[in-house]
Amino acid sequence: FLLIQKYKYLLYDGLLPTCPWLRNTYHMFSFKNYDGLVVRSATKVTADIINATDNLKIIGRAGTGVDNVDVDAATKKGVIVMNTPSGNTISAAELTCIMLMNLSRNVPQATMSMKQGNWDRKKFMGSELFGKVLGIVGLGRIGKEVASRMQSFGMKTIGYDPITPPEVSASWGVEQMSLEKLWPQCDYITVHTPLMPSTVGLLSDETFALCKRGVKVVNCARGGIIDEAALLRALESGQCGGAGLDVFVEEPPKDRSLVNHPNVISCPHLGASTKEAQARCGEDIALQIVDMVKGKNLIGAVNAQVLASTFSQESHQLIKLGEAVGAVLQSCSASPKAPWSHVQITTQGEVIGYVAKALWLPLVVYM
């Protein structure tokens, strides 16, 4: 796991996020011999990188979103992709709440104005959060934490999630409903889903049109869940009254139209950038990897349960058995008497089903 150390060095010297060429070249030349790789969100672990490795067994994401990792390519190569699902939940939830508060009271804009020597009280008239409706799209770990914090400000929290059962979210004060019902009710909307095909453009021209005029939106999840071009159009028409953005489709964004819009407040993907979250995620990923290597727990694996079971102690024995049978069959098939007409294997013991599975593959391969 030397790479973890090297990687840390490169991350912290500030070179990686700003120099994609160096980042990719570095990967291609140095990956071959490593067993594990640990990344944050800025590093794209592409199929090319994964396929250029010889020994890679695990890609650890010290954080939540794994959209920067080609999980399918990893699965095909038998590489486990693992995240630290809860290490930065509180930090991301807190930043979301800070965005909501700042959208309601224009603190960043007022601060800029003060620094320019102004004293403009009229321009920055705000509105209370108390009594307003907050729509939370994605009621997982972060969505839940955002809900409880904003309830303490007196907001009514409604939401939508295709997996979290309505009775579960109701137990933490979030009434679930379809998105069609949700959009027109919200004064504020915040998204907390992973980035995947079904969540790209959840807020689009069509859905902004269904919202209350002046709705304010927050995206501390992933760039693209709120369609950026549609958001700009909605801000310009007044359909959207303000946006708090921590994430962008392209990071850093080359097109600054959204960032420069007067009703947009933004951060350079700071949701997980707290001392506490970084310590937790760093520690979590290290412990999770050590546990996996020792054949103990497998926590945070996001790809194929099948892959996960490959690393259990029980599977190790069966894989060894499969290899041994394969070796015997290979030597038989190399003998002058081959090909043989049939093979009879006798097994004994309680785990016949598993053993049969371990024997099946070498038989298919060698017969």
Ligand SMILES: NC(=O)C1=CN([C@@H]2O[C@H](COP(=O)(O)OP(=O)(O)OC[C@H]3O[C@@H](n4cnc5c(N)ncnc54)[C@H](O)[C@@H]3O)[C@@H](O)[C@H]2O)C=CC1
């Ligand atoms: N800005 C930042 O630094 C950070 C951003 N994130 C982002 O936040 C996302 C959410 O994180 P967690 O809450 O920890 O994940 P989670 O997995 O606990 O929750 C995600 C929820 O989204 C729901 N979901 C999936 N598809 C949906 C859809 N079409 N509509 C509505 N809900 C849908 C899932 O059912 C799940 O309940 C991460 O995937 C990551 O991209 C996470 C941490 C820090």
Ligand SMILES: O=C(O)C(=O)COP(=O)(O)O
């Ligand atoms: O955990 C996540 O999903 C994040 O977006 C945080 O990303 P980071 O680790 O700060 O690059």
